[in-house]
Amino acid sequence: MKVGVKIMPRNEVLDTQGRTVGAALKRQGYEVEDCKVGKFVILDLKGEDSSKVMEQASEIAKSILCNPLIESFETVELS
């Protein structure tokens, strides 16, 4: 089963990448109010029981993919 993990910088932490990308877009004339840059990880996990697989994906996100001090994450079922 494929699970997506979206990882974004927490609002409390200045997202320098997002700020720089946003500024570049503004320079090109786009009316960008805000821009944030994060990561998207696709995991293909073994298992049929979707709630168990999603639980495992959260566990992986919490332990390795995301540092809760600076990032937050969301999991999404992809297939």
Next chain:
Amino acid sequence: MSRVGVLRFPGTNCDLDVFRAIEDLGHEACWIWYANPFEEREYDSYVIPGGFSFGDYLRAGAMAAQSPAMDSLKKAVKKGAPVIGICNGFQILCEAGLLPGALVRNEKLRFIDRWVELVDQNKEIYSLPIAHGEGRFYIEEDGLKELRDKDQIWLTYKDNPNGSISDIAGIKVNSVSALMPHPERAMKDWMGGTDGRRFFECL
């Protein structure tokens, strides 16, 4: 003379400088490869050198923090073994949970490579080189208060180059200390200064 374990990961690149710095101070330096667990009794102290372990994938230090050698290091720290993390070593120690806080992208995004002035807990001033793109120390208010209350802020920048919270360049929690500047690059006059020598004293 101490037996100092120097941890190496794929992408570590300040390892030889650190190895020589340790030898120059009269200690015995030994390599520890990340994939191999080790026995705590084999070494007296440890250094995690700088570089880009695992290409900084995911987050700087995140992959290295999960390695077998780091599991062994955690056991050694529990027994009070002195550890110094330099630059990427600082990032690895934070990611491994051996130090509080995190190091994130510099405020102005640029990779900074130059000499800076630092102040320690006794108001002594040092001059050391920095070389990092992700050296902005971040910690929440409670954590920062704890660092202050326990006098664990080891080093601060005189002129903050990267946007670190409270100008923090290095912290020291019990036997684990870490700093973003590179003391191993300030060991001899011909390197531009010798202030780095004092940072290896705890080994």
